[in-house]
Amino acid sequence: MLLKIENLTKNFGGLVAVHEVSLSIEEGEIVGLIGPNGAGKTTLMNLISGYYKCNAGKIEFDGVDITGAKPHKICHLGLGRTFQIPRPFQDLTALANVGVGVLCGKHRPHMSYGDGLLDASHCLEFVGLFGKRNTLARDLTLYELRALELARALATTPKLIMIDEVMAGLNPGEASRAINLVRRMIEEYHITIFWIEHVMKVIMEATERVIVLHYGEKIASGPPREIVHDPKIIEAYLGEKIA
Amino acid sequence: MRIEHKRARLVFHIRDLKLEWAIEPRYWRNPLLAVAGLALLPLVIMSKPDYLTLLTTANIYAAVAIPLAWQMAGIGRMNFGPQFFVGIGGFAAALLSIHLGWNPWQTLGIVILLGLAFGLILSPLTTIAKGLYFSLITLILPLIFLEFTYVYTDIFKGETGLSGIVPLVNLGRIRTNYLVSCYFSLGMTLLSLYIVDKVLRSRIGLYAAAINDDEEVAETCGLNINGWKILCFTITSMMIAVTGWFAAHYYGTFAGITYLQLPFMVKILLIVMIGGRGELYGSIVGAYFVAFLEQALTILGPVNYIVFPFVLLVMLSTLREGLYGLYRRHKYREYYPTMRVRKR
Amino acid sequence: MADTIQVILIYTFVLGSLYLLISLGFSVVCGVLRVFHMGYGVTFVVAVYCMWMLMKEFHFGLVPAVIGMFVIQTLFTLGIIYFPVVKRYIEQEELLLTSLILISLIVEEAANFFYPVTAGVNLPTTILPGAVKIGPASIPIQMLIASGVAILTTAVFVLFLLKTRRGLVIRAVSQDTESAELMGANVGRVYALAMVLSVIPPTICILIIAPVWSIEPSLGLPLMMTSILVAILGGLGNIRGSIMASYIVGFLSSAVAFSINPRMMGLATLITVFIVLIFRPEGIAKSESLW
Numbered sequence: 001m002l003l004k005i006e007n008l009t010k011n012f013g014g015l016v017a018v019h020e021v022s023l024s025i026e027e028g029e030i031v032g033l034i035g036p037n038g039a040g041k042t043t044l045m046n047l048i049s050g051y052y053k054c055n056a057g058k059i060e061f062d063g064v065d066i067t068g069a070k071p072h073k074i075c076h077l078g079l080g081r082t083f084q085i086p087r088p089f090q091d092l093t094a095l096a097n098v099g100v101g102v103l104c105g106k107h108r109p110h111m112s113y114g115d116g117l118l119d120a121s122h123c124l125e126f127v128g129l130f131g132k133r134n135t136l137a138r139d140l141t142l143y144e145l146r147a148l149e150l151a152r153a154l155a156t157t158p159k160l161i162m163i164d165e166v167m168a169g170l171n172p173g174e175a176s177r178a179i180n181l182v183r184r185m186i187e188e189y190h191i192t193i194f195w196i197e198h199v200m201k202v203i204m205e206a207t208e209r210v211i212v213l214h215y216g217e218k219i220a221s222g223p224p225r226e227i228v229h230d231p232k233i234i235e236a237y238l239g240e241k242i243a
Numbered sequence: 244m245r246i247e248h249k250r251a252r253l254v255f256h257i258r259d260l261k262l263e264w265a266i267e268p269r270y271w272r273n274p275l276l277a278v279a280g281l282a283l284l285p286l287v288i289m290s291k292p293d294y295l296t297l298l299t300t301a302n303i304y305a306a307v308a309i310p311l312a313w314q315m316a317g318i319g320r321m322n323f324g325p326q327f328f329v330g331i332g333g334f335a336a337a338l339l340s341i342h343l344g345w346n347p348w349q350t351l352g353i354v355i356l357l358g359l360a361f362g363l364i365l366s367p368l369t370t371i372a373k374g375l376y377f378s379l380i381t382l383i384l385p386l387i388f389l390e391f392t393y394v395y396t397d398i399f400k401g402e403t404g405l406s407g408i409v410p411l412v413n414l415g416r417i418r419t420n421y422l423v424s425c426y427f428s429l430g431m432t433l434l435s436l437y438i439v440d441k442v443l444r445s446r447i448g449l450y451a452a453a454i455n456d457d458e459e460v461a462e463t464c465g466l467n468i469n470g471w472k473i474l475c476f477t478i479t480s481m482m483i484a485v486t487g488w489f490a491a492h493y494y495g496t497f498a499g500i501t502y503l504q505l506p507f508m509v510k511i512l513l514i515v516m517i518g519g520r521g522e523l524y525g526s527i528v529g530a531y532f533v534a535f536l537e538q539a540l541t542i543l544g545p546v547n548y549i550v551f552p553f554v555l556l557v558m559l560s561t562l563r564e565g566l567y568g569l570y571r572r573h574k575y576r577e578y579y580p581t582m583r584v585r586k587r
Numbered sequence: 588m589a590d591t592i593q594v595i596l597i598y599t600f601v602l603g604s605l606y607l608l609i610s611l612g613f614s615v616v617c618g619v620l621r622v623f624h625m626g627y628g629v630t631f632v633v634a635v636y637c638m639w640m641l642m643k644e645f646h647f648g649l650v651p652a653v654i655g656m657f658v659i660q661t662l663f664t665l666g667i668i669y670f671p672v673v674k675r676y677i678e679q680e681e682l683l684l685t686s687l688i689l690i691s692l693i694v695e696e697a698a699n700f701f702y703p704v705t706a707g708v709n710l711p712t713t714i715l716p717g718a719v720k721i722g723p724a725s726i727p728i729q730m731l732i733a734s735g736v737a738i739l740t741t742a743v744f745v746l747f748l749l750k751t752r753r754g755l756v757i758r759a760v761s762q763d764t765e766s767a768e769l770m771g772a773n774v775g776r777v778y779a780l781a782m783v784l785s786v787i788p789p790t791i792c793i794l795i796i797a798p799v800w801s802i803e804p805s806l807g808l809p810l811m812m813t814s815i816l817v818a819i820l821g822g823l824g825n826i827r828g829s830i831m832a833s834y835i836v837g838f839l840s841s842a843v844a845f846s847i848n849p850r851m852m853g854l855a856t857l858i859t860v861f862i863v864l865i866f867r868p869e870g871i872a873k874s875e876s877l878w
């Protein structure tokens with residue numbers, strides 16, 4: 001069991017964002033996380049990656065208890081994430097951005113600064129950004145920023161990557177390129193993926209298991225085919241009348 | 244430890260770390276030319292001691308501004324009170340020298356330790372205080388120190404300053420003293436320039452850039468931001484304290500009023516910004532420019548106090564990239580940092 | 588002992604009201620424009636020396652000189668501080684702060700050049716001379732009048748902000764600039780109005796206090812430091828917080844001055860603000876807007 005979450009709760013003042021969510025992810029799985037807007041998906045991801053401190057519950061990664069651990073320790077253990085609105089380092093080039101990921105990730109023996117940047121350029125080439133390696137991150141387009149986020153997360157050699165809505169805002173051509181990119185990532189690196197997504201086509205095709213969140217609670221979990229036809233889920237997304 | 248030579252760089256293997264040092268002549272040519280020029284300058288103007296003092300002052304300003312280039316990026320906030328550490332270094336050197344009669348080399352050791360200690364004590368501020376509040380705290384710190392010196396006037400001689408500090412070099416003839424001190428200051432500046440340059444070109448410089456840009460994302464990528472911020476602040480504070488030590492021993496007097504108040508802070512800030520907007524080599528250019536301008540304008544008489552800030556204001560608004568930008572504007576520049584006072 | 592407490596309380600009131608008047612303008616700028624107005628000390632210097640210049644060189648009477656000085660102040664604030672500097676650099680704070688500090692240095696040195704301390708600058712704005720004895724303390728009547736005027740000015744400001752339409756727009760802009768702009772507020776004009784408003788309290792203050800305190804070109808800096816301290820303590824830009832904070836600072840200064848050591852007044856205030864900045868940087872007031 002790579003990631004195990006037990007009864008995770010997070011309150012913001014009086015608002016309960018995440019309420020007693022428990023889930024587990026095995027190694028090698030591709031798990032999707034869906035739910036209507038405001039269900040608490042990104043909050044859950046922030047809690048797991050250490051960005052927020054949880055009010056109750058336990059998170060265990062690879063056998064190590066990471067509840068309340070600092071984000072950089074969590075990253076060293078092998079948990080990577082991307083951001084829904086890409087947050088690159090604006091003043092650095094794409095190469096330097098991924099370089100931070102390479103050099104700050106797990107401690108790699110015999111890696112000097114130059115070797116690190118070389119490895120970063122390999123990551124960039126994998127996502128297809130090698131031509132833009134010397135462009136400042138503030139000058140990249142949205143698709144390139146998403147690819148940069150993925151490259152930076154990959155550069156820290158994670159065992160589990162949490163991807164946050166990589167399709168939002170992309171036109172269909174870019175969207176299919178993004179899906180292919182994630183597929184290649186799975187095939188070559190054999191990483192476990194925990195994917196938040198709104199685009200149902202992607203969820204149906206790419207994921208093996210889907211977890212559904214609604215108002216901060218986990219209401220269903222299972223293979224995509226079953227989830228899509230479940231009346232409870234349809235009610236959550238579209239309302240009672242249609243279900 | 245193993246050392247090998249590959250493709251114009253020396254590679255050091257220490258346990259499982261690998262460090263590289265480039266020795267390509269193309270990379271070193273311009274800096275070596277500049278250093279040679281700076282080194283020959285004192286010999287040229289050797290006949291006029293006031294010019295030598297001017298050069299030494301310029302070197303002192305540069306030595307304060309150089310660690311700031313690392314500090315401002317490495318802690319992600321603007322430090323509005325670097326003169327606090329100048330004060331610490333200077334007062335420590337002055338008091339030890341006057342009351343215990345220690346010579347400069349003994350006081351240097353104590354100043355380094357004190358700089359590290361105070362830097363370490365104040366470093367939690369970099370992790371706790373958010374951007375604007377950190378700048379305000381550092382703005383107030385030197386003023387607290389100054390008020391302290393006024394309250395305990397018998398020790399610190401608040402109004403008049405301490406005098407009678409053991410001079411740095413005493414070789415008999417005054418001319419040689421000035422010349423040797425000038426070279427000493429140049430050596431100190433170039434040493435700190437070399438250290439900070441090496442740091443900024445290595446992975447630590449990349450970490451500093453990441454911290455300056457977006458701390459939280461850097462932490463998600465695996466960077467231990469608190470550790471690196473504390474390290475940066477402590478070491479740069481120590482380097483600035485050493486500058487205070489040099490100023491105390493060179494001038495023979497050290498007064499809090501000169502160094503701990505707002506005008507000195509403004510001068511340092513302007514050197515950093517006019518020189519090159521946080522660029523390292525720009526600090527030297529800015530320091531020499533400000534020192535020479537200050538001296539040159541004294542021919543105008545009392546009006547120079549008005550003209551000096553005015554010229555600096557004009558330069559600040561017209562030169563986008565500072566003076567150093569005039570040299571580098573047509574060259575490819577890898578990192579152009581934004582200085583952040585308030586995080587948005 | 589009771590005597591000391593009485594003296595401390597009296598001076599808390601007097602000093603607190605004075606500090607309130609001094610820092611009111613700074614809080615307004617800080618609350619509305621959200622910048623640190625490092626050129627605030629310039630207002631005091633320009634007020635004093637313009638008055639002196641108008642009365643000495645151009646032989647104005649007292650009232651025409653006051654009116655002329657207000658006009659010059661407004662022109663100076665809008666023409667030199669607001670439009671060229673603040674408006675251009677409002678996004679790049681380090682340039683903004685440095686430029687404002689440089690402007691204040693230029694103005695101070697200009698004042699020092701034309702009218703140094705030895706020129707004997709004084710303003711004949713004494714309303715009632717002499718001192719009055721309240722309990723064990725003897726206070727110049729001018730300072731009591733200044734305290735009264737301080738409270739009156741603050742009351743006028745607060746009423747303006749709460750009761751008029753312009754005040755409502757200013758409060759809206761100070762809370763959320765973008766939403767206010769969407770609602771149709773002309774943010775540029777509100778900023779300019781706030782800067783002009785911020786000039787009024789320090790001018791009034793220095794006019795009344797001039798006969799009692801010493802006048803020198805470098806009087807801008809200590810007064811600005813006081814306003815910064817009061818603003819930090821009271822929450823940057825919050826008028827309610829500034830009112831509370833100015834009396835707290837007044838209390839601290841007078842308590843330290845009369846019971847411990849007069850030389851430690853500045854040190855005590857600075858250390859207090861330092862501690863407040865570390866443990867509760869938002870200050871006393873809990874909101875981030877003007878009222």
